[in-house]
Amino acid sequence: MSIEIATYLMIFAIFGLLIMGLPLAFVTGLVAAGFTLGWFGPMATPLVASRMYGFITEYSLVAVPMFVFMAGLLDRSGLARDLFNSMRFFAGRMPGGVAVQTLVVAFFLAAISGIIGGEIVLLGLLALPQMLRLGYDKRIAIGVVCAGGSLGTMVPPSIVLIIYGLIASVSIADLFKAAVVPAVLLMGCYMLYVVVMCVRYPQMGGAHIKQDSDGLPRLTVSEAIKGMFYPVAIAGLVLGSIYGGIASVTEAAAMGALGVLLAIVLRREFSLKLLQASLTQTLETCGMIVWIGIGAACLVGVYNLMGGNRFVSSAITGLDVAPVVIIMVMMLIFLVLGMILDWIGIAMLCLPIFVPIVVQLGYNPVWFGILFAVSMQVSYISPPFGPAAFYLKSVAPPDITLTDIFKSMVPFIIIQLCVLSLLLFFPVLSTGLL
Numbered sequence: 001m002s003i004e005i006a007t008y009l010m011i012f013a014i015f016g017l018l019i020m021g022l023p024l025a026f027v028t029g030l031v032a033a034g035f036t037l038g039w040f041g042p043m044a045t046p047l048v049a050s051r052m053y054g055f056i057t058e059y060s061l062v063a064v065p066m067f068v069f070m071a072g073l074l075d076r077s078g079l080a081r082d083l084f085n086s087m088r089f090f091a092g093r094m095p096g097g098v099a100v101q102t103l104v105v106a107f108f109l110a111a112i113s114g115i116i117g118g119e120i121v122l123l124g125l126l127a128l129p130q131m132l133r134l135g136y137d138k139r140i141a142i143g144v145v146c147a148g149g150s151l152g153t154m155v156p157p158s159i160v161l162i163i164y165g166l167i168a169s170v171s172i173a174d175l176f177k178a179a180v181v182p183a184v185l186l187m188g189c190y191m192l193y194v195v196v197m198c199v200r201y202p203q204m205g206g207a208h209i210k211q212d213s214d215g216l217p218r219l220t221v222s223e224a225i226k227g228m229f230y231p232v233a234i235a236g237l238v239l240g241s242i243y244g245g246i247a248s249v250t251e252a253a254a255m256g257a258l259g260v261l262l263a264i265v266l267r268r269e270f271s272l273k274l275l276q277a278s279l280t281q282t283l284e285t286c287g288m289i290v291w292i293g294i295g296a297a298c299l300v301g302v303y304n305l306m307g308g309n310r311f312v313s314s315a316i317t318g319l320d321v322a323p324v325v326i327i328m329v330m331m332l333i334f335l336v337l338g339m340i341l342d343w344i345g346i347a348m349l350c351l352p353i354f355v356p357i358v359v360q361l362g363y364n365p366v367w368f369g370i371l372f373a374v375s376m377q378v379s380y381i382s383p384p385f386g387p388a389a390f391y392l393k394s395v396a397p398p399d400i401t402l403t404d405i406f407k408s409m410v411p412f413i414i415i416q417l418c419v420l421s422l423l424l425f426f427p428v429l430s431t432g433l434l
Contacts, residue, residue, distance in 0.1 A: 001039075003306060003307050003308060003311045004311065006035070006039070006306060006308070007303075007308060007311065007312075010031060010035065010299075010303065010308075013031050013034070014027055014028070014031055017030065017031070018340075018341075023291075024292055024295070024341065024342060024345045025288075025291035025292045025294065025295040026295065027295070028292070028295030028296050028298065028299040028345070028348075028349070029294070029295035029298060029299075031299055032048060032295065032298035032299040032301075032302045033048070033298075035299075035302050035303070035306070036048055036298075036302050039302070039306055040305070044302075044305075047301065047302075047305065048298045048301065048302065051297045051298050051300075051301035052294050052297060052298060054297070055293050055294060055297040056290065056293075056294065058166055059250060061166060062250045062253070063157070063162055063172075063249050063250045063252075063253040064159055064162060064163075064253075064286055064289060065282050065286045066250070066253030066254050066256065066257045067157055067159055067162075067253050067256070067257075068159075068281070068282045068285045068286055069257050069278055069279070069282045070112060070234075070253075070256050070257050070260045071112075071119075071281075072277065072278030072279070072281040072282055073257075073260045073261060073264060073274070073278045074109065074112060074122070074260065075121065075122060075278075075281070076274045076277055076278060077260075077263075077264045077267070077269050077274070078267065078269055079230055079231055079260070079263060079264070079267075080105070080109060080122045080126065080231075081126055082226075082227035082228075083105055083108060083109070083227060083228060083231045084101075084102070084105050084126045084127060085224075085227055086223075086224040086225070086226075086227030086228045087101040087102075087104050087105050087108075087228070095195055095198035095199045095202070095205050096136075096140070096194040096195050096197070096198035096199075096204075096205040097205075098127070098130060098131055098134060098136070099131060099136060099140055099141065099144045099194045099198070099205070100191050100194055100195065102123060102127040102131070102144050102145065102148055103144060103147075103148045103151075103187055103190050103191055103194070104187075105123070105126075105127070105148075106119055106123060106148030106149055106151050106187075107148070107151055107155060107183070107187050108231050108232070108235060109122065109123075109152075109231075110151045110152040110154075110155035110158070110183075111155050111156065111157075111235040111238070111239060112231055112234050112235050112238070112256065112260070119148075119149040119151075119152055120145060120146060120149030120150070120388050120391040120392055121391055121392075121394065121395055122149075123145045123148060123149050124145055124391070124392045124394075124395040124396055125395050127141075127144070127145060128141055128142070128145050128392075128395075128396060128397075129397070131144070132397070135203075135205075136204065136205060137201075137203070137204040137205075138400065138404060138408065139204075139404075139407065139408040139411075140194060140197060140198070140204055140205065140408075141408075142392065142396075142400065142404065142405050142408035142409070143408040143409055143411060143412045144190070144194060145392060146381050146386075146388040146389065146392055146405065146408070146409050146412070147190055147381060147409065147412035147415075147416075148187075148190065149388060149391070149392075150377045150380045150381055150388055151183060151186065151187060151377070153343070153373050153374075153376050153377040153380060154179050154182060154183040154186060154370075154373050154374065154377060155179065155183045156175075156176035156177075156179050156180065156183075156239055156242070157176065157238055157239070157242070157249065157252070157253065157256075158176075158179065158373060160343060160347075160372075160373050160376055161175040161176065161179060161369060161373055162249065163289075163293075163344065163347050164347060164351065164369045164372055164373070165369070167347060167348070167351045167352060167355070168351060168355040168365050168368075168369060170365050170366055170369065171366070172249045173242055173243070173248075173249060174366050174434055175366055175369050175370070176239070176242055176243070176249075177243065177433045177434055178366050178367065178369070178370050178430040178431055178433065178434060179370055179373065179430070180433060181429050181430060181432065181433065182370055182373075182374065182419065182423055182429060182430050185419055185422070185429065186374075186377075186415070186416065186419050189415045189418070189419060190412065190415060193411060193412075193415060230263040230267075233259070233263075234256055234259045234260055234263065237252075237255055237256060237259050238252045238253070238255065238256040238259075239252075241255060288344075289344055292342070292344045292345055292348060293344070293348055295348075296344075296345060296347075296348025296349050297348065299349065300348065300349065300352045300353070304352070308353070309352070309353055309356065312353050312357075313353075313356065313357050313360070316329075316357055317357060317360060317361070323361040323362070323363070324424070324425075326357070326361065327358070327361075327363065327368070327371070327424065328424070330350075330354050330357075330358075331371060331375055331420065331424070333350065334346060334350070334372060334375035334376070334379070335375055335378060335379065335382070337350070337379075338375065338376060338378065338379020338380075338382060339379065339382050339383070339384065339385060339386075340385060342387075343376040343379060343380070346376070346379075347372070347376075351372070354368075355368065363427075364427065364431055366430070366431065366434065367423075367427045367430050367431050370423060370430040371420065371423055371424060374416060374419060374420045374423060375420065377416055378413060378416045378417065378420070381409045381412065381413060381416075382409075382413060383406045384406075386406070386409070388409070389402055389405040389406055389409070390402075392405055393405060
């Protein structure tokens with residue numbers, strides 16, 4: 001059997017098993033086992049085992065459970081609630097002020113935890129009801145929560161960037177530095193859209209509603225600063241130690257987890273129930289990541305041994321087009337796969353093949369990592385299986401349907417695609433800090 005036919009069979013097998021409802025980790029593992037036995041025979045089994053061992057013993061992977069644990073603690077403490085109230089105090093009466101400060105809170109939460117699902121649930125519980133009650137159009141309110149919550153794919157310490165760094169063998173610290181400007185650019189574009197819409201169509205925002213009539217506690221300046229202290233300090237601890245060269249990403253993750261835990265203790269919110277629930281969430285999330293990673297590592301390893309990486313590389317680089325067109329095709333593949341697959345699976349399956357091609361074309365793999373992270377942010381809110389929509393639906397008022405959520409995210413998807421295009425044609429936006 002030629003490698004071309006084997007490639008088509010592999011793709012058909014993967015999507016066929018996914019359509020049957022099997023989890024992605026099992027699908028990739030089964031396909032890897034089948035092609036290993038069929039192509040090489042039983043003697044090649046140790047090669048698959050070595051791929052599994054190489055993945056699960058990667059030291060930098062330890063950072064993932066630390067950041068997930070931080071997010072679990074934030075989900076169950078009052079840190080995010082106080083941050084929201086404090087930012088609301090400083091937002092004042094600007095048009096769309098509550099929506100704008102919700103985006104700022106989302107940015108801070110992403111800088112503390114690095115994951116996405118918990119942020120959207122938190123914002124859906126804290127910010128969405130307030131925006132709706134203040135008269136915000138539900139399209140603005142829903143879009144801000146989902147798009148703001150998905151900033152976790154970009155804002156350091158993003159787990160998406162950590163996984164990319166592991167797969168692409170590039171510096172995670174460099175990825176974090178490169179992500180700062182694009183993340184701020186995305187947040188700024190979201191804010192600009194909200195303010196412009198609320199200025200042009202005042203009925204879409206709550207700027208005309210008096211702040212003292214919304215039922216939330218009115219804070220003094222000192223109380224507002226106090227509410228921001230712990231989140232800002234923790235974000236500074238994690239990112240400052242990385243950018244300052246004081247600690248590695250893994251060490252900074254451990255420091256951040258300890259910082260959040262100490263903050264909860266000092267705020268007298270700690271309980272064994274909170275700790276148990278956070279650890280359970282960490283175990284479930286990291287278990288999913290590890291199992292998908294194991295299956296994908298085996299599949300990609302077998303495919304490369306079959307000569308698949310050379311086949312794909314020669315097919316792509318042999319195209320008579322400009323190199324930037326090849327990068328655009330890769331982005332299109334990411335976006336299409338993002339509609340049906342989880343970002344972890346996309347990373348594990350595509351990056352081992354795409355990254356060497358990117359390097360061969362003369363591009364910076366750190367820059368490509370930022371493009372990948374933005375693409376995954378688009379996929380996170382894209383229909384039909386955008387996870388952000390289902391996270392929000394689980395806590396949204398009953399009258400908000402999935403159709404409402406996906407329609408509300410269309411303008412923010414367009415903004416993300418515009419930013420992706422800017423980063424594609426102006427790499428200095430991401431590489432300028434390196």
